[in-house]
Amino acid sequence: MQKLAKREEQIMQVVWQLEEAFIKDIIEGLPEPKPHYNSVATMVKILVEKGFLQAEKLGNTYRYSPLVTLAEYRKQDVATIKRKYFGNSFTKMLTHFAKEENLSDEELDDLVRLIKSQRPANS
Known part of the structure; x- marks a missing residue:
């Protein structure tokens, strides 16, 4: 995915x-500032060509819908960031964001709970 x-x-x-x-x-x-109609139409056409959007002709116009979900794109984007900036280490990436974002105690507790819930029961 691009x-x-x-x-x-x-x-x-x-x-x-x-x-x-x-x-x-x-x-x-x-x-x-809102871009010109033709500029957006050109960008949308490019997104159709890249496989991100599909176009459905309705009369004299087109209605667009996503072919790639936000979750799919986010997963790929986060994987790229992890690989590019953190040596493909989730721990390094998470540590970076935990320090940079000054997480509250509640946010840290939520994060620990989430991580623990992802472990198999026999760990």
Whole structure:
């Protein structure tokens, strides 16, 4: 799966949230300053070509929906970050974010509980 450029990712975030969208819906969901209709249409066409979106023709227009889920993209993106910046070590990555984000005691406890819940019962 390819990495999305910043504007492509913004467009996908809107489509992921809406589940189905026309170009005008995508533009409404993008941050200010709003890009021109033709610019968004071009980016959406690229996302269709890359396999991130599918287009359904409805009359004279198209409705777009995601072919790649947010969860699938996030998983790939996190794996890339882990490999690229943390030597493919989940522990190093988690340690980095735990220190940098100044997690509260409650957040740390939640994280420990989550990690423990992922272990097999006979560990």
